[in-house]
Amino acid sequence: DCPGKEGAGGRKRNLTLLRSKLYMGQRRRTEPVVESTTTAGDHGNLRRSQSDRTEYSQKLQEKMAPQAVSSTPATPPQEDEEEEQVSRRLMARRVKIIAELMQTEKDYISDLDLCIKEVIQPLRNKQIARFDVDGLFSNIELVHQLSAKLLSLLEEATTDVEPPMQIIGEVFLQIKGPLEDTYKIYCYHHDDAHTMLEYYEKDEELKQHLRDCVQSLK
Secondary structure, three states, X not given: OOHHHHHHHXXXXXXXXXXXXXXXXHHHHHOOOOOOOOOHHHHHHHHHHHHHHHHHHHHHHHHHOHHHOOOOOOOOHHHHHHHHHHHHHHHHHHHHHHHHHHHHHHHHHHHHHHHHHHHHHHHHHHOOOOOOHHHHHOOHHHHHHHHHHHHHHXXXXXXXXXXXXXXXXXXXXXXXXHHHHHHHHHHHOHHHHHHXXXXXXXXXXXXXXXXXXXXXXX
């Protein structure tokens, strides 16, 4: 009933709350960052993973720069020599395949040149009414132009370029669209051209014109 007593009781309660807050704040500041459930084994695993990463980095540097290794190598010298020999053989085989590919393309272009100069153009010049030159040979001249472009790109990718840096696949990806468009037409008309050739060979006059062209090729 006394106001003085109520004030003393209120101050007592406030003091109790203040002590509780101070205790909790002090506890939060002094609690460890890692929870108590973390074991020594977990820290051991962490140290081992860091050690593994360091070892891997060292081995990678040794492989990229083997001359920098001063003491014992990561692998026996014999194994290194065998790996180097395998690498050289694979590279030599790759160089040979690229050279063969380019030579095949050169021979193909040479054959197309002869066909155009010694067969197609002479037949056009004769202007034979019953002879459909374009129907017989389709778009072979476009095929010739495209093959010349392909060979030019291959030569550009290999001339004065070290074998490991020769990127051949990129050439075919670059010319993929024109190759499809050109040969799609040629292949579409192939059966009709073959039928037409069989018909011309049954006509002695037309057949003689074809023989003259073949003889010129020989």
